[in-house]
Amino acid sequence: LRWCTTKHIPVTKMTKQETIQIPKPLEQLTASEIERKACIGKIMTYTLRSLTNTYINKGFQWLLPVALSQSTDPLWPDPGASIEKRIEVDIYGKPVRTMSSMIIHKLVAASTAYPKLFILSPNIRIEKGERAKTGKHIYEFTQLDFEMADSGSKDVFALVEDAICTLVKDLKKDMKSELTTLCRCDTLKAPKAPFKIYDRADLEAKYGAEGWEAGIAKDITEPVWVTNIPREFYDYEDFKTGKWDNYDLFMPQFGEVLSGAKREYEYKKIVEKIERDQVKKENYALIIKMAKEGRLKPTAGAGIGMERLVGWIAGVKHIAECQPFPRVPGNVNEL
Ligand code: ASN
Secondary structure: OOOOOOOOOOHHHOOOHHHOOOOOOHHHOOHHHHHHHHHHHHHHHHHHHHHHHHHHHOOOEEEOOOOEEOOOOOOOOOOOOOEEEOOEEEEOOEEEEEOOOOHHHHHHHHHOOOOEEEEEEEEEOEEOHHHOOOOOOOOEEEEEEEEEEOOOHHHHHHHHHHHHHHHHHHHHHHOHHHHHHOOOOOOOOOOOOOOEEEEHHHHHHHHOOOOHHHHHHHHOOOOEEEEOOOOOOOEOEOOOOOOEOEEEEEEOOOEEEEEEEEEOOOHHHHHHHHHHOOOOHHHHHHHHHHHHOOOOOOEEEEEEEHHHHHHHHHOOOOHHHHOOOOOOOOOOOOO
């Protein structure tokens, strides 16, 4: 998942932001706010159970996350990235970073002992404080991050469409009272697969380079895929056509809740892209070595932003409402 909504647009120029309140910590909530928080919490639990069941039933292994590592997602080049600070500390005489995503771990794990895997992975991205009121950014979030060996985009689309359609259909049946409290009983529609696929280049032509994400989210009534988004070296790029075999999932009236790709696995392409993007090669020595030895498999996967997915379901104004302990950019609470 990448935090790339409303890139390049200064906060002051973004409409609707004024109405967004910064979610309060638990101890400051009123009785009705506690009721709302509890409903969102129940929807989060339901969503976690439904999605993890779907993945387990399809033969995925559930891996536990890591928090510190020498190698993590460069989150670069990504036009939407707004990282204020990267956290690096020395342990045992070696530099480690807090995880910005487990993409590198996924590539290694899926190529070796875990051909189908998922992780509920905590990601730390110290977003600029000016993103406090976008409603879509938090400085710690959790992805349901998954990867599958010998797979491509179509496999990911089918898996995610099944997982989301099952989730919303069951939720509407089992969580009526919570959805009613959140005023989502009527407006939350159970999606129908297959979801439409748009090319980012066509959306840019229609809505402009800066407005396509907001534009498509506003105009759709069903979830849609957007493909061909230039970004980090590990997403597959066809050097002949210049097209990227990657994707984001957009929800109606909300925006992006998932991003992923078919991956690069060939040594020459990986090195060429890392050099082109001026990413530090030494941080990716292991996957470069594995690729050189032919040990990196063609995989595909994605990460579902849990706070965003539940935020869309619950109809929140700010996704930190889905966190028991809100992580709003620029706002540090005691808990
Ligand atoms: N989880 C994403 C993926 O699988 C990567 C990211 O979050 N930057 O592509």
